[in-house]
Structure formats: structure tokens, C-alpha cells
Amino acid sequence: MRKAWLKWTILGAPALIAAGCATYPDQPTTRQIAEKMVSEGFSAPMPALLKRLVQDKSQQICSRIGDAKLTQEEATEVVKLARESIKYPASGKLVGDWKRGDQLAHDGAGDRIQFGRLEKRKENGGLCQNCHALAPGEINVGNVGPSLTGYGLQRGNSEAIAKLTYERIYNAWAYSPCSNMPRLGATGHLTPEQVTHMVAYLIDPASPINQR
Ligand code: HEC
Known part of the structure; x- marks a missing residue:
């Protein structure tokens, strides 16, 4: 019984491999099929939500197959x-108001899809806590991104640092192309004014992030 199974496996393998080579589509086609499956399987009732499935030019460049490098x-x-x-x-x-930035950094709401509808909110949260360590001693934080604890202590609060920080939060890909940091300003999730509050939260010496 066992031997027969082995024999057929050995004999059958080349045939299976040959058939596989002949029928498996190439990478770009596999990608097209996968994207079609995703878009057809995502049946949100509101057309506005379906727009999220359309990749912009940068996302198309950043969506690599496997571990292909940019x-x-x-x-x-x-x-x-x-x-x-x-x-x-x-x-x-x-540089805005660090207190507003503190609130927004810990607020993960806004732009979520709930019960097939887009969440309605006066203003979106910044989501920072989901991915970054913030003020010293905070336990409930994410580690997808680097720790931001002591951000201003390490870098100071010069105009140049304020501008760099503003731009990184507005669109992180201006500095780290295709990183996992969301393009919070560029996608309209945060307004330019909200981004200034985030900058203040990171670089103001009075902010909890910069306490020892
Ligand atoms: C989905 C996860 C995610 C969220 C949410 C997120 N970040 Fe990031 N962030 C990252 C990653 C990953 C990096 C490292 C890659 C890069 O620089 O883009 C990063 C990098 C940064 C940097 C550069 C750090 C350095 O050492 O120079 C800053 C500043 C920053 N994030 C601030 C924020 C702020 C402020 C928020 C909230 C408004 C936020 N991030 C939300 C993932 C995230």
C-alpha cells in the first residue's frame, strides 16, 4: 500500500510539475487575478468606499510582488x-498646540468602515499610538514604527526640525518611500492644522513626550 503510493508519487511528480508549469499564470497575471478577486469580494454598499480600492501611482509602485526591492x-x-x-x-x-496633538496621537478613530458605512466624525484621530511608543511609561502602544519617546529631546525644536517633522507626518514617503507609515496628510486623514498639533506634541519641550 505504502509502496504503491510512493511509486505513483514519484512517477506522477514530473507530470504534475510539467502540468503546473504549463497552467500557472505568470506573476503580473496572478496579481491581476488576485486584485480582481479582492475588488469583487469587497462589497461595500457605498461607492465612495469602493474608491479605496483604487491605488494611486505611488501605491502601484510600492505594491511589490514577494520581496522585490524598489x-x-x-x-x-x-x-x-x-x-x-x-x-x-x-x-x-x-508648530501648533501640543495638548491637541496629545489628544489626537491617542485617538484612533475616524475614516473607519462600520456596518458598511463610513464612520461620521467631526475630526479624525491621528492613530500614532497604534504604531509608536509615545510619552515615557505608556504601556498601551504599538511598535510597528520607531519609538517617538524623547523625540524633541533628541532633535531639538529648531525650524528645520519642525519642517522635517511636519513633512514626515504629512507624507512619510517623502523621506522613506513605501514605508508602513500612513500618509496621513496627503490622504486627507489629517488636516494641515492637525499635523501642526502633532508636530508640537513631538517637539515642544513642555510635551509629555519630552519628559524624562
Ligand atoms: C500604521 C503605523 C503607523 C502609524 C499609525 C503612524 N506611524 Fe509614524 N512611522 C511608522 C513607521 C513604520 C515609521 C518608520 C518608517 C518611516 O519613517 O516612514 C514611522 C516613522 C515616523 C516618524 C519618523 C521617526 C524618526 O525617528 O525620524 C515620525 C516623526 C512619525 N512616524 C510620527 C508619527 C505620528 C505623529 C503619527 C500619528 C499622527 C504616526 N507616526 C502614525 C508607522 C506609523
Whole structure:
């Protein structure tokens, strides 16, 4: 019994491999099929929600198959598109109110789909806590991104640091193309003004993030 099974497996293997080679589609086709399955399987009732399935140019570049690396040209293109997306607040002031930033950093609500509908909220939260360590001693934090504890203590609060921090939060891909940090300003999840509050939360010496 066992031997027969083995014999057929050995004899059958080349045939199976040959058949497999002949019938499996190539990577781009597999990707097309997978994307079609996802979009057809996602049946949100509101057309506005279905728009989320449409990838912008940078997302298309960033959606690699397997572990394929970004080429230099692709990375340059993603950074260029990200830089073009950055808008600054009308006031020109990049550092807002750290207390508002503190609230927003710990607020994960907004833009969620609940019961097939888009959550209605006066303002979206910043989600930072989901991925980053924030003030010292906070336990309920994520580790997808680097710790932001002591961010301002390490970097200071110069104009240059404020601008860099604003741009990283508005569109992280301007500095780390295709990273897992959401493009919070560029996607419209946070307003430019909210981003200034996040900047203050990170660099203001009075902010809880910068206490020892
Ligand atoms: C889904 C996870 C995720 C969320 C949510 C998120 N980040 Fe990030 N963040 C990352 C990752 C991953 C990195 C590292 C890659 C990069 O720099 O883009 C990062 C990097 C950063 C950096 C650069 C850190 C450094 O050492 O220079 C800053 C600043 C930052 N995030 C701030 C924020 C703030 C403020 C929020 C909330 C408004 C936030 N992040 C929300 C994942 C996230």
C-alpha cells in the first residue's frame, strides 16, 4: 500500500510539475487575478468606499510582488510624488498646540468602515499610538514604527526640525518611500492644522513626550 503510493508519487511528480508549469499564470497575471478577486469580494454598499480600492501611482509602485526591492528610479519617483503632495497650513505656522496633538496621537478613530458605512466624525484621530511608543511609561502602544519617546529631546525644536517633522507626518514617503507609515496628510486623514498639533506634541519641550 505504502509502496504503491510512493511509486505513483514519484512517477506522477514530473507530470504534475510539467502540468503546473504549463497552467500557472505568470506573476503580473496572478496579481491581476488576485486584485480582481479582492475588488469583487469587497462589497461595500457605498461607492465612495469602493474608491479605496483604487491605488494611486505611488501605491502601484510600492505594491511589490514577494520581496522585490524598489529600484532607485522607483524610489525617486515615490519621493517626488510625495513631495508634490505636501501642503502647508494657511497660517504658515508649522508648530501648533501640543495638548491637541496629545489628544489626537491617542485617538484612533475616524475614516473607519462600520456596518458598511463610513464612520461620521467631526475630526479624525491621528492613530500614532497604534504604531509608536509615545510619552515615557505608556504601556498601551504599538511598535510597528520607531519609538517617538524623547523625540524633541533628541532633535531639538529648531525650524528645520519642525519642517522635517511636519513633512514626515504629512507624507512619510517623502523621506522613506513605501514605508508602513500612513500618509496621513496627503490622504486627507489629517488636516494641515492637525499635523501642526502633532508636530508640537513631538517637539515642544513642555510635551509629555519630552519628559524624562
Ligand atoms: C500604521 C503605523 C503607523 C502609524 C499609525 C503612524 N506611524 Fe509614524 N512611522 C511608522 C513607521 C513604520 C515609521 C518608520 C518608517 C518611516 O519613517 O516612514 C514611522 C516613522 C515616523 C516618524 C519618523 C521617526 C524618526 O525617528 O525620524 C515620525 C516623526 C512619525 N512616524 C510620527 C508619527 C505620528 C505623529 C503619527 C500619528 C499622527 C504616526 N507616526 C502614525 C508607522 C506609523
